[in-house]
Amino acid sequence: MYVRRLELVDFRSYERVGVDLEPGANVLVGANGVGKTNLVEALGYVATLDSHRVATDAPLVRLGAESAVIRCAVVHEGRELLVELEIVPGKANRARLGRSPARRARDVLGALRLVLFAPEDLELVRGDPAERRRYLDDLLVLRQPRYAGVRADYERVVKQRNALLRTAYLARKTGGTRGGDLSTLAVWDTHLARHGAELLAGRLELVAALTPHVTKAYDAVAAGRAEAGIVYRPSVELVEPVPDRAALTEALTTALAETRTAEVERGTTLVGPHRDDLVLTLGPLPAKGYASHGESWSFALALRLAAYDLLRSDGIEPVLALDDVFAELDAGRRERLAELVGGAAQLLVTCAVDDDVPVALRGTRYQVGEGTVSRVE
Numbered sequence: 001m002y003v004r005r006l007e008l009v010d011f012r013s014y015e016r017v018g019v020d021l022e023p024g025a026n027v028l029v030g031a032n033g034v035g036k037t038n039l040v041e042a043l044g045y046v047a048t049l050d051s052h053r054v055a056t057d058a059p060l061v062r063l064g065a066e067s068a069v070i071r072c073a074v075v076h077e078g079r080e081l082l083v084e085l086e087i088v089p090g091k092a093n094r095a096r097l098g099r100s101p102a103r104r105a106r107d108v109l110g111a112l113r114l115v116l117f118a119p120e121d122l123e124l125v126r127g128d129p130a131e132r133r134r135y136l137d138d139l140l141v142l143r144q145p146r147y148a149g150v151r152a153d154y155e156r157v158v159k160q161r162n163a164l165l166r167t168a169y170l171a172r173k174t175g176g177t178r179g180g181d182l183s184t185l186a187v188w189d190t191h192l193a194r195h196g197a198e199l200l201a202g203r204l205e206l207v208a209a210l211t212p213h214v215t216k217a218y219d220a221v222a223a224g225r226a227e228a229g230i231v232y233r234p235s236v237e238l239v240e241p242v243p244d245r246a247a248l249t250e251a252l253t254t255a256l257a258e259t260r261t262a263e264v265e266r267g268t269t270l271v272g273p274h275r276d277d278l279v280l281t282l283g284p285l286p287a288k289g290y291a292s293h294g295e296s297w298s299f300a301l302a303l304r305l306a307a308y309d310l311l312r313s314d315g316i317e318p319v320l321a322l323d324d325v326f327a328e329l330d331a332g333r334r335e336r337l338a339e340l341v342g343g344a345a346q347l348l349v350t351c352a353v354d355d356d357v358p359v360a361l362r363g364t365r366y367q368v369g370e371g372t373v374s375r376v377e
């Protein structure tokens with residue numbers, strides 16, 4: 001799979017820009033702050049409907065504009081598909097696939113499979129569990145787009161259940177009588193257990209498939225230092241490593257009953273996949289709190305390379321984007337990384353200085369200026 005063309009209107013710093021890309025390596029060069037990351041961020045957004053830099057859509061729209069458009073032509077198995085997304089902050093995104101409007105924006109998921117590694121990914125190792133849950137869920141959706149619906153349903157249930165618990169909590173605190181009614185909580189428990197089990201099952205299956213790829217990728221990046229592992233840590237007790245949906249629903253239902261008093265006391269939902277973590281280990285130690293800067297960086301890179309490898313083993317070779325990566329690496333690691341990714345169907349590399357990019361990856365070159373991208377022949 002590769003992106004043949006990318007067009008942006010009012011996205012980030014770009015008023016209007018278009019760039020034809022090539023299979024193989026594409027190197028986007030430009031001074032700091034000219035908009036290189038904005039280009040790969042736009043493609044990442046098409047792949048996941050999510051930005052790797054911001055949690056809300058407003059910063060993606062150019063200052064002073066009302067909406068942003070990302071349009072890209074994706075070639076897969078010799079066929080070209082046009083994907084268009086209009087981002088309207090505060091409203092649902094609009095999307096087109098080919099010539100037809102999509103019913104929902106999430107219908108575009110699966111059209112572009114792209115794995116992006118960026119400096120922000122250090123947070124995968126050092127940051128809160130939410131970062132690692134997002135990594136897993138984005139990958140889950142990239143592999144099986146139907147999980148976008150599962151994820152959205154689960155998030156909606158948690159939000160509504162939390163609103164109910166919070167209202168009761170506040171009513172109790174203020175001594176009021178209104179809003180303290182928890183009679184519908186049992187209904188929300190049922191929904192939470194059902195959608196939560198679905199999401200949890202997806203994550204557990206994903207982690208089982210991903211683990212050997214993470215170990216292998218870290219070994220390749222860090223050259224035989226401690227072995228890297230990943231362990232899914234659920235907020236409920238599981239008897240088997242990958243239980244079936246019914247067992248997971250049961251486990252969540254039991255855990256909700258057990259924590260009911262604490263949840264009512266604290267006014268929030270304390271069990272479910274939104275409280276889980278993916279623990280990263282280096283040898284016998286957790287990476288978080290123990291790994292050095294270089295090890296953390298290698299682990300974050302290994303997580304992305306493992307995602308790329310897993311998607312590739314599913315049968316569709318994804319696009320790989322490396323944002324500002326090479327400047328962080330010493331010469332040995334640069335060469336090792338170049339060897340690992342050199343064969344990608346399409347590789348997008350951003351950098352401020354050409355010399356940072358290993359010779360083997362210097363394919364098609366683009367000069368990025370303020371609001372412009374031009375190919376260097």
Ligand SMILES: Nc1ncnc2c1ncn2[C@@H]1O[C@H](COP(=O)(O)OP(=O)(O)OP(=O)(O)O)[C@@H](O)[C@H]1O
Binds near residue numbers: 011060351
């Ligand atoms: N919504 C927006 N409207 C206008 N400009 C924006 C918007 N969001 C970001 N920018 C501008 O885009 C620029 C950052 O672009 P980007 O992050 O792509 O830079 P870069 O070329 O990757 O830089 P570096 O090499 O430093 O990583 C900044 O100058 C920022 O002010």
